[in-house]
Amino acid sequence: MASSGRVTIRDVARAAGVSVTTVSHVLNGKGAVAPATRERILRMADELRYRANPVAQSLRGGRTGLIALAIRPLDAIGYTLQGVDHFVRLAGAAATTALDRGFGLMLVPDLTRSSVPAAMNLDGGIVVDPFVGDPVLAELLDQGLPVVSVGRDPARPEHIWWAGTDDRAETRRMLDLLVARGGRRIAFVAGTDDNAWNHDSIAAYLAWAEERGQEPILERVPEQRGEEGGTEVAGVLFSRPAPPDAVLANTGRHAVSIARVAMSLGWDIPGRLLVAAGSDSEHTRFATPGITALELAPEATGRLAVELLLERLAGGAEPVPPRIAPAVLHERASTARAL
Structure with a gap:
């Protein structure tokens, strides 16, 4: 059940x-x-x-014109959007695309919580960054609703109705950039959210390290720990007998704090340490020095997710390949090392 x-x-x-x-x-x-x-x-x-349920009844009676948008990382940490402008931009692009097609987009909290009304009349749903075996994605599917996700659910390989970036390829892209800028002992700092972004980026890093014959330097810190978490993991990394000369942190706030700790130790960035982030944010853009980061195409992904859902609503019965949006690499001072 x-x-x-x-x-x-x-x-x-x-x-x-x-x-x-x-x-x-x-x-x-x-x-x-x-x-x-x-x-x-x-x-x-x-x-x-x-x-x-009322959702199924509304579908039999015709369209309601409403699409649900569930942003799962924000369900986990609370809907405080400071520092996560990625989700604001994604939601804005999705809402604009839906409105252009005659639909309204409604941001909804965790649909499995007892405090959330079950009788919402919806035409379909979009789940952003689902967790492994995500219960909200399962709830929508169980109700017979057309649903797509931004990012895949690793526990549902059969569900390929999703849009997003190729996280394995983008992680390797960042690691290769650090090598090109002189990095030799490259550490990777992932988050702890149980989603495809962390799963795929960690897998990419471990495979990349094995190919290069490098001992993996992998640390994990909860995304919601923000800059404090970055400070803590920096202490772990820099206390190693052979500390890394480059760090890729998936979360921008972690990357900024790692750079700040390094500078407090007198390390020059990028001369002594290269720092990059797997996700761009206001923190990476306005840090001193600016942090090289990947912009994970929030507007493009939001548009693709809505378009994919509307294809399903129009009768697209057969699964289609995932819609991949290329990330944009912004190289800033934290990796601008002259070789």
């Missing part, structure tokens, strides 16, 4: 031994389904006491 405790069409499909689509066709009176199969589905729905 779904995490909310309600019986869903997914439960009915499992009990009847058919697909969710077949159950949806029977319950909505659509499609050609064999009489015996139809009877079995209706019997299972009755035995399980399945009741169509």
